[in-house]
Amino acid sequence: MDLMWFLIMGGLVSVVAASIWLGFLPPPHATTLIRISGGQLHATKGGLKANTKQDVSEILRDAGVSHGFIAITRHNRVTFSRRIPATVHQRLRNVLLNQWI
Numbered sequence: 001m002d003l004m005w006f007l008i009m010g011g012l013v014s015v016v017a018a019s020i021w022l023g024f025l026p027p028p029h030a031t032t033l034i035r036i037s038g039g040q041l042h043a044t045k046g047g048l049k050a051n052t053k054q055d056v057s058e059i060l061r062d063a064g065v066s067h068g069f070i071a072i073t074r075h076n077r078v079t080f081s082r083r084i085p086a087t088v089h090q091r092l093r094n095v096l097l098n099q100w101i
Contacts, residue, residue, distance in 0.1 A: 031074050032048075034048065
């Protein structure tokens with residue numbers, strides 16, 4: 001019985017870890033979390049300067065992104081949801097990580 005619970009818990013942890021790694025879920029340790037819903041940006045963790053929010057919105061709009069997330073960790077690692085095309089990742093990193101300079 002204990003082995004079954006161990007396998008179930010291990011399976012759940014594996015599913016959650018894979019979901020984060022594949023970009024279906026944001027990392028739980030993100031210090032800044034930006035959700036995109038209906039083309040609108042909402043900083044649910046941390047904050048964004050107004051001009052940064054406008055620049056990110058413009059990049060996402062031009063890329064045709066209306067839903068997804070962007071997460072920034074304490075070590076300035078930026079993670080994107082699968083809905084955000086890889087072609088705009090670097091532009092978004094540049095805008096987001098330069099907002100503190």
